Amino acid sequence: MPDATDATDQTAQQMVDFGPQTRTVARLADGVGEDQLGLATPCPEYAVRNLLGHILGLTVAFGDAARKNLGPTTDRSPTASLPDITDGWRDALAKALDELAQTWRDPQAWQGMTRAGGVDLPAGVAGLVALDELVVHGWDLARATGQEYDPEEAALGAAHAFLAQSTGPDRPPIFGPVVPVPDDAPLLDRVVGLSGREPQWRPAP
Numbered sequence: 001m002p003d004a005t006d007a008t009d010q011t012a013q014q015m016v017d018f019g020p021q022t023r024t025v026a027r028l029a030d031g032v033g034e035d036q037l038g039l040a041t042p043c044p045e046y047a048v049r050n051l052l053g054h055i056l057g058l059t060v061a062f063g064d065a066a067r068k069n070l071g072p073t074t075d076r077s078p079t080a081s082l083p084d085i086t087d088g089w090r091d092a093l094a095k096a097l098d099e100l101a102q103t104w105r106d107p108q109a110w111q112g113m114t115r116a117g118g119v120d121l122p123a124g125v126a127g128l129v130a131l132d133e134l135v136v137h138g139w140d141l142a143r144a145t146g147q148e149y150d151p152e153e154a155a156l157g158a159a160h161a162f163l164a165q166s167t168g169p170d171r172p173p174i175f176g177p178v179v180p181v182p183d184d185a186p187l188l189d190r191v192v193g194l195s196g197r198e199p200q201w202r203p204a205p
Contacts, residue, residue: 014124016131018104020152022097025055025138029093031147037085041144042201045082048144052093053083055137059096062130065116066100066109066123074115100130128162135159136195139188143201149188156187163194 029052037049046054061073103109104127114123116130135151136159142149151159166175176196181189189199 014127015104015107015110016127016154016158018101018131018134018155021131021134021138021155022059022101024150024152025134025141026094026097028138028141028145028147028149029055030090032141032145036145039144040203042140042197046140048141049085050083051137051140051144052089053085054078055133055141056085056089056093056096057083058130058133058137059093059100061116062126062133063096063100063103065114065126065130066103066106068112068114068123070115075118077118104130128158131155132159132162132195135191136197139192139197144203146203151188156191160187160191160194163191166194 032048032052037047037052039048041048041051043051043054057073057076058078061076064071064073110124110127112123113120114126115121116126121129135155138151139149141147163175179193179196179198181193181199183190185193185199192199
């Protein structure tokens with residue numbers, strides 16, 4: 001029988017505080033002007049408003065995944081429909097991001113199995129997926145709206161470690177092909193390349 005102490009130690013080792021990164025994403029979202037909602041993003045199918053809708057949806061879904069509150073939010077595929085925002089999205093996103101950080105501070109959130117995007121997976125993996133989503137989509141939002149972006153160091157490292165495991169032929173289809181980036185490039189550029197994005201992407205003039 002596995003030692004309970006060992007399981008607790010393993011959970012503690014993989015836990016990352018979401019708070020600094022959720023606050024970064026919240027700041028970026030707050031900096032989006034109403035006149036920027038229709039701008040293009042590094043996600044070809046998303047305008048800024050769709051990207052914000054996606055971030056809000058995943059934030060709620062991964063909060064429920066952490067609580068093992070499985071249902072409509074955790075069963076829904078992220079590609080089922082084009083996400084969008086509605087009135088009050090700023091307050092809703094700020095609240096959801098704060099709740100996400102609080103929820104993943106509970107060691108129980110990282111233990112056992114859960115579900116996200118209609119896929120059953122270990123809760124620890126779900127936590128890393130959520131962090132990766134916050135890091136990469138934070139970059140998407142910053143680039144699309146011309147904002148400075150400095151992701152939280154631990155979240156960036158976790159995103160890199162997660163993405164570096166998915167570079168082979170069995171790479172999940174939600175990721176585009178890896179964009180080659182020099183080994184000595186900044187870590188954020190390497191994460192962006194591993195996610196299937198061009199680190200030099202800029203909006204068309």
